[in-house]
Amino acid sequence: MIYPKNFESKIGFDEVRAIMKSHCLSTMGKETVDNMTPSDQAMEVNERLTQTREFRLLMEQHDDFPMNFFFDVREAVARIRLEGTHLETEELFDLRRSLETIHRMTSFLRRSDNADNSSEEESTFAYPALARMTDEVKTFPDIIRQTDRILDKFGRIKDNASDHLFTIRQELARTEGSISKTLNSILRAAQSDGLVEKDVAPTMRDGRLVIPIAPAMKKKIKGIVHDESATGKTVFVEPAEVVEANNKVRELEAEERREIIRILTDITAIVRPHVKEILRSYVFMGQIDNVHARAEMAKQMKAIEPAVDNKPLIDWIEARHPLLQSSLEKQGKKIVPLEITLTADKRILIISGPNAGGKSVCLKTVGLMQYMLQCGLSIPVSERSKTGVFQNIMIDIGDEQSIADDLSTYSSHLLNMKNMMRHANNATLLLIDEFGGGTEPTIGGAIAESVLKQFCKKKAYGVITTHYQNLKHFADSHEGVVNGAMLYDRHEMRALFQLAIGQPGSSFAIEIARKTGIPEEVIADASEIVGSDYIQSDKYLQDIVRDKRYWEAKRQTIHQHEKSLEQKIANYEKELQELERSRKEIIRKAKEQAEEIYREGNKRIENAIREIKEKQAEKEATKRIREELKAFEEGMMEAGGKNETDEMIERKMKQIQQRRERKAKRKEEKMKNQPAANTETPAQQPAKDQTEIVKGDTVRIKGLTTVGRVELIDGKMATVVFGDMKTKMRVERLEHAKPVVTSTKTDDRKQLLGYDVSQQTRSAIDSRKLNFKQDIDIRGMRADEALNAVMYFIDDAILVGMSRIRILHGTGTGALRQAVRQYLNTVPNVKAFRDEHVQFGGAGITVVDID
Structure with missing residues (x-):
């Protein structure tokens, strides 16, 4: 390709390079920016643009792509080609972290888009253009493992990198500790003698522990003067007692350094055979840095990656x-x-x-x-x-x-x-x-x-x-x-x-x-x-430009109106679709209601047959029941026309519903006017009054015959007196009853003497006491079934006078346990509840104490 001298500076591409380099994470990436050249091959250009597009998508979709530790250790790696050379600790640490980044990047990009497909064809990669960049790249997990064996997470040589190093550092720690104790002892003695200030502490000079003292006092402490402060007001004395120990520390430190060099030489020998491949992997890291910079610059410039045709265009x-x-x-x-x-x-x-x-x-x-x-x-x-x-x-x-x-x-x-x-x-x-x-x-x-x-x-x-x-x-x-x-x-x-x-x-x-x-x-x-011709032609030219601007503005306005109209049409179409969906939903519900009515009709027929058989109704009652069934059947037939439209079905459903309400009202009026034909005794005849139960009402427990008097109503709980026995239970378990009337000799008339417990009721209660179990198992039940069972269980416990019961609900998700305990909080007779002891079931069982 031909580009004249200073081409990039004339069009401003130098500034673009500078912007791109500012987004690079490493010197390797900046080098790729400096070496960037244009291509006249559409395939190559499209490949670069695809890399940028995929990287932008990758950064939006994933936050775990490794973009750290972009260390440039190429110079150090190239240096170790010579036998006998070694990497320094910092260089080895940077090499280890950057190699891990390269390993993680290649593993991420080579990851298949389809986990079930083990093939490594391009089509299986989530980011194929970026995956192609890894084709020639090798990773070195073994070098990373070997490095981790001798370096800690902070990049320091581990104590156990070798047995000899471990021994050296132990001896070094003991010697330094001994020196510190000796110095502190000398320092305290000097402070007590007034030779040293109270706030003075041992310090380090030339790798040796010393005591800072005033120049006038240096002869008071035997030792070697190593240094003095810039002002000359402090001298640093190494006491004679620690000279030998400090010498030993220096020897141990030198031995430690020799051992570290030996360890680094050994690990470098492992790295040396792979120098060429490692340097190539750093080329890949620089390329990824370049793609990252391209993506960041595209985001900054609000730019896109267009498709490029292989022709001038x-x-x-x-x-x-x-x-x-x-x-x-x-x-x-x-x-x-x-x-x-x-x-x-x-x-x-x-x-x-x-x-x-x-x-x-x-x-x-x-x-x-x-x-x-x-x-x-x-x-x-x-x-x-x-x-x-x-x-x-x-x-x-x-x-x-x-x-x-x-x-x-x-x-x-x-x-x-x-x-x-x-x-x-x-x-x-x-x-x-x-x-x-x-x-x-x-x-x-x-x-x-x-x-x-x-x-x-x-x-x-x-x-x-x-x-x-x-x-x-x-x-x-x-x-x-x-x-x-x-x-x-x-x-x-x-x-x-x-x-x-x-x-x-x-x-x-x-x-x-x-x-x-x-x-x-x-x-x-x-x-x-x-000349006038030139002026006139220039004016004509200006008029043309003006007219073009006018008509261009008109065109833009028309285009905007068209877009607005298209948007309104789209909105209307959407609303029509919503209306159609709503209409279908209404029809669906109407049909479901019709099916429910059919099912109710079957139930009515069954109930009517049972009522006729059980009550042996008279001809008039039988006739009335049959008329009601016939009217209901006619209504069902009217609603069941298969060829009718949805609107007609909907209208007829409303008519049937209204007819049902009218019939129910007439039936209720007939039941009120119809005299009760009952031959049972008052004590055996259950009360039909369905009004609310209040204090003083005569009631009985549903399913029993003995009547009692309501002494107190507390929310949903009632205190009822049955003869000489008082008990608490839920109101919904009671129903109205007529009081028992007996004759007395006093005043020669009938009086209401109160309420007595029949022998049948007392035997029933005694039987419940004998058969009542303190535990109830509700595991596996739905929440509503479990609460219903617990409600009757607690009522029975109150009735038989049980003071403590246990509810087995299991642990599971805890939903059943929570529902049960929320219910227990609403029961007045429940004094307290808690988890069972861990040896007997723990949180899977609730123990309930009852007043």
Whole structure:
């Protein structure tokens, strides 16, 4: 590929490199950024972009991908190729951690996307492009294990790295401890004699423990003076008693260092045969760091990874210069996106427009973003954009005059034109700013037009900015060349920085001159010099631009309205779907209700037959029952039409429901008016009154005949007196009854004497006492079944006077235990409850104490 001198600096790619390097985690990654070059192979570019896309997805989906310990130990690893050399402790520790990171990264990326598929084909990898990066990479788990044997988690040599080192360090610790005790003893004696200050402590000088004392007192303590403070007010004395011990410490430390070197030499010998593979694995680490930096920069620039066609193509929508976008965002401004198209039919774009209108920015946007793309970097464009590759990118921007080379501005431009014409082909992208400028306009425009013809013959692609009228006309008369204009607001006199392809732009020279305060006389004279035709054509050009802006705005408004209409239609369709779902749900419930009514009809028939058989009803009662069944059957037949619509079924269901309510009301009225035909004695006849039970009512326990009197109502519990026995039970277990009336001789009339317990009831209670068990097992029951069983169990316990019971609910999830204990909290007769002793069941059994 051909790129002219200083190409990267002219388009701003140097700044892009700097941004990317700021996201690197290691020197290896920064080196890959420095060595990054563009490619004209679409497959290679797409591979790089896919790596970035997959890495961005990986970082969003996983937080366990290893991105730490990116240590660069390549120099140390390369050094140990020589026999007899060894890695230092810090180098070995960095090697171990970075090798573990490489091992974890490769294991992660080689992980199959389908756990059931043991094949290692690319299609099975979750991130295939990243997995391909690991093809040549080896990992070294054995070296990691060997290193862990001698290094602790802080990177220090372990005491047990060798038996000899363990012995040395034990002896060293004992000697240092002895020295410390001796020094402290000497120091305390010196402090008591007033030779040393009270807050003084032993310190270290030249690896030896010493005592800091005042210079005047140094002769009071026998020993060696090793050092003095910078002020001269303190000297550091090593007492004679610890000189030998300190000497031994130095010897032990030297022996320890020799043993550590021997250990490091041994481990280095294990690493040495793998130096070449280890260095290659660090290349992989640098590449991963590069992909990470690309992904972070793409996120920062709000860029995407488009698909790249293997042909010259630029069809960018909402393209944004990445550096300008960042700069404007810091100022709180928004960038104006560009839409640029270079295709085989429209290969060369000639951009005209006012000065400072954005022509050069447009040119540099194309150069920088195309170069970034072919380097495999994400670019800030819309996802609807299409991209391709070019073999050569050639640029002519700015003033390149050179005193050393005796080149003027125009000469340098001509030199660039010569090189472009020599190397241009049908896969070349030319970027030329102020085409033909730098010399007399007439000849400059003519030469520029001739050069442009050569570019057309070679079918080169290009973006060219100019003010020359002849180049604007050239685009209208030559195939493959198209005009573009940088828009300008003539009323507000400001550039809009929008590129409009299809017509040339005006330079707005007169308007800008008038805005800057040039006298009107000068402007009129200039207009006369160029002639009315030129002025008129420029005005026509401005009108065209204005009209295009107007109709473009109209088009955008219509497009927005269409989108709004599409959204409303989508909302309406969604609401219709919701209504349809609701209608079907209503019909479904109606049909379920109909089935329930059919089932109820069967139950009614069965109940009617049983009632006729059991009560041996009279003909009138039998007739009434049959009429009710016939009416109910007719209602069911009306609701069961198979060919009726859903709406009719729904309507009939309502009618049937209303008919049922009316019949139930009539039946209730008949039952009230019908006299009770009962031949049983009052004591045997159960009361039919279904009103609420209150204090003083006559009641009986459901299923028993003995009646009693309610003495107290406390919530859902009632205190009832049966003769001379008082008991508490739940209200729902009681029903109304008629009091027992007996005759007395007093006053020769019948009086109510109270309530007595029949022999049958007393025997029933005695039988319950004999058969009552203190335990109830509710394991395996549902919560509602268990609570119902516990409720009757506690009532029976209260009735028979049991003071303590046990409920076996098991441990399990604890839900049954919790439900039972919540219920026990509501029972007034329950005095306390607790877990059973651990030897007898623990938390699986609840012991209940009853008043």
